[in-house]
Amino acid sequence: MNPQKPNTPASPSRLERILRGEHVDPVIHPELKSTRNVLDIDNVSLWYGQKQALFDVSMPIPAGGVTALIGPSGCGKSTLLRCVNRMNDLIDNIRLGGDMRLNGDSIFDPHVDVIQLRKRMGMVFQKPNPFPMSIFENVVYPLRIDGERDKRVLEEVCERALKGAALWDEVKDRLHESGLSLSGGQQQRLCIARAIASDPEVLLLDEPCSALDPIATGKIEDLIHELRGEYSILIVTHNMQQASRVSDYTAFMYLGHLIEFGPTDEIFTKPKLKETQDYVMGRFG
Numbered sequence: 001m002n003p004q005k006p007n008t009p010a011s012p013s014r015l016e017r018i019l020r021g022e023h024v025d026p027v028i029h030p031e032l033k034s035t036r037n038v039l040d041i042d043n044v045s046l047w048y049g050q051k052q053a054l055f056d057v058s059m060p061i062p063a064g065g066v067t068a069l070i071g072p073s074g075c076g077k078s079t080l081l082r083c084v085n086r087m088n089d090l091i092d093n094i095r096l097g098g099d100m101r102l103n104g105d106s107i108f109d110p111h112v113d114v115i116q117l118r119k120r121m122g123m124v125f126q127k128p129n130p131f132p133m134s135i136f137e138n139v140v141y142p143l144r145i146d147g148e149r150d151k152r153v154l155e156e157v158c159e160r161a162l163k164g165a166a167l168w169d170e171v172k173d174r175l176h177e178s179g180l181s182l183s184g185g186q187q188q189r190l191c192i193a194r195a196i197a198s199d200p201e202v203l204l205l206d207e208p209c210s211a212l213d214p215i216a217t218g219k220i221e222d223l224i225h226e227l228r229g230e231y232s233i234l235i236v237t238h239n240m241q242q243a244s245r246v247s248d249y250t251a252f253m254y255l256g257h258l259i260e261f262g263p264t265d266e267i268f269t270k271p272k273l274k275e276t277q278d279y280v281m282g283r284f285g
Contacts, residue, residue: 122195185216
């Protein structure tokens with residue numbers, strides 16, 4: 001389907017209408033209507049005090065795939081991602097509306113044990129944040145806090161997670177060295193190993209390559225390809241080329257609104273909206 005014809009002054013674009021404070025329904029491609037979802041986002045709104053940052057965002061996150069959130073800085077990508085593991089709870093004067101369901105379980109339910117909820121997902125941040133402990137202890141940390149003490153189990157999980165993060169061959173002979181001794185790219189893969197050690201239901205990546213050089217970025221992107229299918233991944237990226245390379249589905253956001261969401265190849269080659277085409281072509285943002 002070709003993008004809509006250029007807007008006329010009598011027909012303001014969706015982005016112009018959003019700037020005016022109007023509600024605009026997103027365009028969600030029909031392929032998303034039949035997916036099995038790991039996460040269902042249902043009319044999520046968020047306010048920082050009086051300032052609204054998310055506006056009635058509804059979208060499915062398909063299981064086993066890689067879903068990318070793209071959009072200009074300040075469009076709500078990371079805010080939406082941090083709603084999934086309730087990290088926004090740590091900020092004062094936050095108010096939420098709507099709900100998210102992780103495999104059918106409400107994330108925002110007031111009776112939810114947030115600690116237990118976070119154990120069901122892995123989170124990797126923009127900058128690598130290994131703990132000041134050995135490589136081995138970094139990886140098995142999620143199991144340690146769950147009370148696991150069996151050395152054989154810990155060793156098996158460590159090897160499996162490091163192999164899953166494509167890091168095992170580089171560090172297998174130095175597991176008792178500090179995680180801080182690794183290069184930046186290795187540290188980020190170590191953080192991914194830590195995130196997948198407890199078999200999360202969803203893996204959250206918040207611009208995981210923004211602090212890395214091109215070679216390290218390439219390794220992280222290769223890793224995302226390897227993890228696809230085994231894990232359900234939701235990634236925020238400011239790099240549209242990266243989104244086109246690593247994701248199965250892409251959601252375009254603007255000023256806290258979901259604009260268009262569909263298979264990545266369609267979003268980048270034949271989006272349904274001219275506004276999406278203009279953004280992925282680099283005409284604004």
